[in-house]
Each structure stands twice: as C-alpha cells, then as structure tokens.
Amino acid sequence: MPENSNHISEQPVNVEKIKQILDVNNGARVRTWLNICASCGLCAESCFFYLAKDKDPKVSPAYKFKTTLGEMYKKKGNVDREFLKKCYDILWGECTTCKRCSMYCPFGIDIATMISTARTVCWSQGVFPEGLARTLTNYRETGNQMGTSKEDFIETCEWMAEEFEDEIKGITIPIDRPGAKYMYTVNPREPVYYPQDLGMAAQIFTVAGEDWTMPSSGWDCTNLPMFAGDRALAGEVVRRMYDKALELGAEKILITECGHAYRSAAFEGPYLAGYPDGKPPIEIVHSVQLLYQYLRDGRISIDPDKRIEEPVTYQDPCNVSRNGGLWEEGRKIIEYLAKDFRDMSPNREHNHCCGGGGGFIPMGSEFKSRRMVSGKIKAEQIKATGAKIVITPCHNCFDQITDLNEEYDLGVKVSSLKEIICEQMIIPDHLKPE
Amino acid sequence: MYKFYEILTGPGLWIAFIVFIGGLILRLTYLFALSREKDKVFYNHMSLSWGLRSIGHWLIPLGSASMRNQPVFGLVFYVFHICLLGVPIFLCAHNVLWDEAFGISLWSMPDKWADVLTVVFMGTVVFLFIRRLARPEVRILTSFWDYFLLVLTLLPFLTGFLAYHQWGPYEIVLILHIFSAEILLIVIPFSKLGHVILFFFTRAFIGFEMGGRRKARAW
C-alpha cells in the first residue's frame, strides 16, 4: 500500500509543475477523449482488472481515466497529495497500459495513453512505485536498470561463449563489432539472473550464421522510466540504444524476447527521444520475427524427433502482439516446435494482458498480491487450454505466469522460444565439436 | 402564442442552425490547429484504409467485437441513431418547413413510417436510460449531464409525436417541440454530442494507431 512506501515524499504539491505537464499534453486528442466519452461502459468488460475483480465498476477503464487524468484537468492541476496517492493506486495498481480497452471503445479512446500521462504527473511529485524508483537511479548512473557495470556485462558474455564451446564449435559473443547486420539488445535480467539466455541466443545466431554483435553500452532495451512516467529519462534510455547502433553502423536493432522493450524501441521510443516523425532512426526487429525467419528459410532446422508432444499454448505479450503487430510469428514458430498447439481465447491482438505488464513485475513485492488477483483471468485462460507448456517471448509474461502457476496450481512449465529452439535445433556437422 | 411560433420558426431556426453548424466548424478548426502543434502522432501514421475500416466497422450493426459482446445494446444503439438521424431529416412536415425557411427540401418519408420510427426511437431511449441505471459499470460513469442529454434528445421526438397526433394543447406542444429541438441543435457542438463529427476523427486515430502502426484491428 502506498501509505507504507517511504519514498513518496510528503512535500507540498508543486502545482505549477503539474499545470505545465497537463498543458504540454493538452492536445486535440486528449481534449476530445475527455469530452466525448459517452459513459457507455463498453470498455469495462475489455479490461482484465475489471473482470478479475468481479466486475467492480471502479476498475472500468473509463472510471480509471476519469478519476485520474480527468480530475487533474478538471481541477486545472490544483490537486493535493491525498488525491495523488489515490491516483497512484489506480495508475499503477489497476492498469498495465495494455491498450486493450481502446479497441472496445466506440470512439477508440486511448485510455492507456491518458493513464501514462497521469503517471507522469504523479511521478513529477515523487508519487510512483518504489520498485521503479530504484531502477531509475540505475538507468541514470549505469545505463541499465540493474546497475550492471560494463566489465561485468562483457565478462558474462565471454563466460557464456566459453560455456557453450563444447556444444557449438567457434561460438562467440562479439562485442561492439562495427557494421553488423544486427545489434542484439537484451533485458538485464539475462546477464544478471539468466546468463544462459545469452548463451542460447549465441547458439542460435551461430547456427544460423548470423552477422551480429552485442554492444558494450546501450545493450539494455528495457524502458522502465516509460512506465514510471519519467519521460525525459525514458527518451534518454532509448536514445542511448539508437545512438550506439548508429555509432556501430549496425543495420538493425534486434530486441530480445521482451515485450515492452519492443514497444519502447519501435513505437513509443521515437516520440520519447524526440524524433518528430515518430519513426526510429534504425529498423527495429523483435526476436520472434528473426527466429521465425530462421525456421522458415531453413537457417535453423528442427529435429523432428524432439518436437513437443505435450499440449502447448502461447501467451501473446501485449507489447509484442496487440501493441507490436507480431502475433502470427510466435504461432508459426510453435508449428515447427510442437505437435499439439492450443490457442487461448481470446488471442492474438485481443489477448488479455498477463497482469504483469506496464511495470508491474519490477514494481516488486508491494504489488505482488495485486498481480495475483488481476492474473486470475490469465490463469483461467491457460487452464481452459489444458496446455502443459506455456511459451511466451516476454520476460514479464514469463515471471507473471511462473507466479500464477504456483498461485493457481496450473501445473504448467513456462518457457521462452529460445529455450525450446535450442533444445530442438539440429547442430550442423561443421559446427559439431570434434 | 403565435408570436413565439414566429420567432422560433423564423430567426430562432436560423440561429439554431448557425450555432449548430458554426459551432461544429469552430470546434473542428480549433482542434485542428491544436493538433498540428500537439498531436503529431495523428498525422505521422495516417493510413486511409485503416482509418476508413476503423470507422466503418463501428458504423455497421454489430460490426465490432465490442458490440458483439453486448448485442442487444449494440442493436438498440444502432436503431437509436438511425431514427435520430433519419426522422428529422426525412420527415414530411420538416421538409415543408425547411423549404419555407431555407428553400431546401429533401425526399420525404411517408408519415406512417415516421410515426413508427418515432415510437421505436422513444423505446430505445427508455432502454438506454434503464441500462444506465441498471448496469453498475455504466451507472458509476453516468453524470447528471448524461441523463440530461439523453432526455434532451428524447424531447423533440416526444413533443413532435404529440403534436402530430394533436394530443395535448397543440400550440404549446408544437412550440415546445421546436424549442427543444433548437436547444438540442445548439448543445450538440459544445457537449459530448460533438461526437456527431468528432467520432470520425477519434476512430480514424485509433485506426492509425493500432492498425496503421501495428496491424491490429480496433474493432
């Protein structure tokens, strides 16, 4: 609960600052949205928070934006700390900015965008989750959310390359190689907690004969300031990544199996970093795209004897599927990997958020019990498929479903695409160690 | 009494239409100018086909996943708007009046149809009103203005209907009819009913944003 989180400062509210943020964002869209909402309530049933909380009318998307950003504009920024604390609960505790509701509103009102703006207002007054605050310091000081040093990162890459030498001959993790086709960027969870993820990526790229490199800086493609509401830092974080790729002369930036990183790099980042045309300065590719191409073009072959027999389902990460447009790639990849695929319902761009998005996972233990409540819808979706394995190309979905698995006794194994591809791919003879 | 009628059908009618159309143009112009400065995202990802499809799917009955989730509401809402637009424009009595006032008249529908559509419309308003009260998620969002505007859209139909059938004091009812209709027209540009025209822009935007940028269908 926010009352207990000590970083929320008790200083008086800086109304001028709030007014300024409201003013910058008071464009034609926000004015129109706030004005023409017909209060029809159609958006309610599209939101998994609303469904998971037994249709509590106070968690319908329209109620959430009206009582936060709507109130801020109505009061012309003259709000007190009590009000901001109430907003805090709604903005971070009851919305993952998954954008599903805007597809269910007759006017297409973009509620997630308004929630993000309200987050920025709260952030400006120091009202935002402790878990995110910690990462902001790390981003600022070290350029990545976990505060990993350059040396540690490079060492981990070298260690992983060595680790897999006896499986694939000549495996390397090139660092800062100029002119590569792909500059591969990752979520700091990988070097810090799951270094084998780096190793698996290296195996796949080596087998596919890819022209790739990891950058020594700008390798963190996540963007938690975007979810904390710190837009200036969010812009700086993506700019570092873009600039590094341009400096190295890479052709494209490849994003690891992470959802919000793709949304940040390809869609929100250009605006945050101040590119007026809204396009990233360099092509952004998500792992699901490249992995699918490898399989389709035969650059990676799957051992047919290793294909999964157990029922498998696919969790569409909001920011890869609905907000990234890449829902078919994951399904096509699974066709290669598994015999019994069972889709969730709803699925693709209509899929429900897992309940771990929008910064929820890194927000830490303070929010865990809420995550478990709002994740009920996802747990039911998974259960209904009867699947034993849930594949998802997103770290947050992975963590959330891992927690839901325990909470709701789902009896599933959660996996990334990389992991299964590595288990099943055929290592060509010339790469087999003697 | 006749004086009222004279004013309402004379200058009153002109004022109502000028405020209605002028107000909408003004609002659009203002929003357009503002958007050039603050809503670059609207222009950056324009896509004719996604914009049109995003609008079109919400114009056809149950054309969206959202409406299909609540099919009864979806159909009622549709009939509500068809009557709302159709009856006043194609009513014979109106066309006579438009002809006198502005010198334009359109095709007129038989009075029998208009009568039936009016009754149907009043039925849909009752449904929408009850829905607002009955569904907690709608009730919590509904303010006094939402009820007021719903009743305001009902009034011209109710009074027109009474006048047509000469039920009640004809002259007063007719004056009330014209007065309520003119108020409605004047209120449209400055309220949430501005969706008459803004609908097309917000829908186009979400079409660009979800479809143009991400190939996701917002319907």
Ligand code: HEM
């Ligand atoms: C949005 C605006 C309006 C709506 C929805 C509306 C609706 C109606 C309806 C439903 C009827 C009755 C039709 C029937 O039951 O057969 C009617 C009749 C009528 N309306 Fe309107 N009306 C509107 C505006 C106006 C205006 C602005 C005027 C005059 C300047 C007007 C003048 C009349 C007249 C003279 C009748 C016929 C009454 C009779 O038969 O004695 N209406 N209208």
Ligand code: HEM
């Ligand atoms: C004379 C013009 C119009 C008037 C007076 C009008 C009035 C209304 C009213 C009163 C509502 C709220 C219904 C409720 O309380 O449940 C509504 C809703 C709505 N209208 Fe209109 N409308 C008009 C034209 C249009 C047009 C041209 C469109 C789009 C093509 C449109 C699209 C919608 C939509 C999408 C809703 C929201 C769904 C709902 O609440 O039912 N309207 N309109």
Ligand code: SF4
């Ligand atoms: S963006 Fe997602 S979580 Fe937020 S209100 Fe809409 S549907 Fe609910």
Ligand code: SF4
């Ligand atoms: S669906 Fe759209 S118009 Fe209806 S209440 Fe929700 S935000 Fe408002």
